[in-house]
Amino acid sequence: WSVGLRTPSGPEVLFQLAETLNERRGAEPRLTVSTINPDCPDQVDSALIEQTRTLLQHSLALDDAALGAMLSSFLTRWRLWPNEDYIELDTVTRQLRAGHPVRLAPTARIALLKGEQLFVNGERIECPSELALSLSRERSLSAEWLDHEQALDQLLEAAAIMPFRGPSVVR
Numbered sequence: 001w002s003v004g005l006r007t008p009s010g011p012e013v014l015f016q017l018a019e020t021l022n023e024r025r026g027a028e029p030r031l032t033v034s035t036i037n038p039d040c041p042d043q044v045d046s047a048l049i050e051q052t053r054t055l056l057q058h059s060l061a062l063d064d065a066a067l068g069a070m071l072s073s074f075l076t077r078w079r080l081w082p083n084e085d086y087i088e089l090d091t092v093t094r095q096l097r098a099g100h101p102v103r104l105a106p107t108a109r110i111a112l113l114k115g116e117q118l119f120v121n122g123e124r125i126e127c128p129s130e131l132a133l134s135l136s137r138e139r140s141l142s143a144e145w146l147d148h149e150q151a152l153d154q155l156l157e158a159a160a161i162m163p164f165r166g167p168s169v170v171r
Contacts, residue, residue, distance in 0.1 A: 105161060125155060131144060
């Protein structure tokens with residue numbers, strides 16, 4: 001039975017969006033108080049409300065690439081059950097060189113942004129789109145990943161690789 005706990009609500013997505021926007025480093029517009037009514041200096045008038053609306057619309061005007069990256073990262077780490085097992089990069093590369101399967105952890109979450117950019121457990125993994133698609137379909141790593149050591153390291157850092165069961169390959 002699903003009770004909807006694995007997908008975020010609108011306010012939760014908005015919270016993530018606010019965090020993402022807050023991380024931007026730039027000269028973002030700010031509210032300005034242009035006139036103050038001396039009879040009621042603390043009044044929030046319609047001009048300030050409209051200025052706030054304009055400021056929020058400007059802040060929400062993300063292009064598809066920025067919004068897609070934020071959403072892919074957020075959804076793949078949303079209520080993620082962490083994998084506590086640490087695996088060494090050398091162990092993974094030995095397994096792959098020996099032709100043994102290296103599978104993703106059952107807890108690993110994947111998102112493909114436009115079929116090209118791979119996100120796993122909240123992290124963008126730098127790899128060719130063919131490998132990203134293969135990982136999404138098979139949930140296991142092939143020997144082709146040996147040419148992308150940085151991506152393997154990213155997967156390990158994201159705790160996305162399943163611990164090996166049984167004997168592992170020894171040099």
